[in-house]
Amino acid sequence: xxxxxxxxxxxxxxxxxxxxxxVSACTGLRISDVLNLRTTKxxxxxxxxxxxxxxTKRVRLPRALLDRLLAQAGRIYVFENRLxxxxxxxxxxxxxxxxxxxxxxxxxxxxxxxxxxxxxxxVSEYRRTGSIERVKxxxxxxxxxxxxxxxxxxxxxxxxxxx
Numbered sequence: 001x002x003x004x005x006x007x008x009x010x011x012x013x014x015x016x017x018x019x020x021x022x023v024s025a026c027t028g029l030r031i032s033d034v035l036n037l038r039t040t041k042x043x044x045x046x047x048x049x050x051x052x053x054x055x056t057k058r059v060r061l062p063r064a065l066l067d068r069l070l071a072q073a074g075r076i077y078v079f080e081n082r083l084x085x086x087x088x089x090x091x092x093x094x095x096x097x098x099x100x101x102x103x104x105x106x107x108x109x110x111x112x113x114x115x116x117x118x119x120x121x122x123v124s125e126y127r128r129t130g131s132i133e134r135v136k137x138x139x140x141x142x143x144x145x146x147x148x149x150x151x152x153x154x155x156x157x158x159x160x161x162x163x
Contacts, residue, residue, distance in 0.1 A: 002154060003120055009112060012101035017094045019068060020079055024117035027059045028125070028138055031114035035088045039073040042066065055140045110157065122150035 006025070010018045023034045032051050045060050061069070074080035081087040094114045102112045118139070125135050136147040149156070 002157075003124070005107075005110070006112075006116060006120055008105060009098060009101045009107070012104055013097050016072060016079055016089065017097040019072065020089070020094055021098070021114060021117045023061070023065065023069070024114065025120050026062065026065060028118055028121040029057070029059065030118060031091050031094055035077070035079045035091065035094070037069075037078040038076060039070075039078050042069055042073065042078060050140060053140060057140055119150050119153040122147070123152075123154045126151035 006021075010021055013021065020031060020034050023029065023037075024031050027034075029048060030050065030052060033048050036051060037048070042061075044063060044066055045058065048057050048059055049055070050057060069078055072078070075085050077085075077088040079089040081089055082093070091114060098112050098114060098116075102110075122135050122139060125138055126132065129135070132144060132147055132151055135151045136144055139147060139150060141147045141150075
């Protein structure tokens with residue numbers, strides 16, 4: 001999925017879900033890690049222990065994005081669960097909202113999920129740096145082949161559409 005297509009979908013999301021996807025696209029964090037951010041830990045630079053891998057990642061947020069996060073942050077989690085403020089919003093809630101937006105825009109030939117934001121981050125970093133090794137480091141990947149799939153996701157998607 002191209003960045004401009006994803007921006008259209010983001011425009012149709014509920015504001016907290018849009019913000020969560022924007023943070024993922026800006027930092028390369030998985031959506032589950034974004035949703036588990038705690039309000040007290042937010043700053044321009046902070047560390048995140050990834051839920052999937054247990055690895056620690058250093059994150060930097062642009063000031064404007066940080067301000068938006070702080071403005072909507074909950075008591076414990078930045079993205080509160082709609083039923084219980086003591087729990088974070090679920091990945092499924094963001095996924096369902098993205099699928100609703102994709103249906104609204106009649107996007108059928110592209111798989112859209114919150115993970116698409118992480119792939120967009122990889123593509124933009126690869127274009128910026130030209131280094132698969134750097135993108136691998138930024139995503140905390142073990143395998144360079146997996147990083148290649150992320151960094152070249154836009155090219156793979158274009159080829160798939162042509163068929």
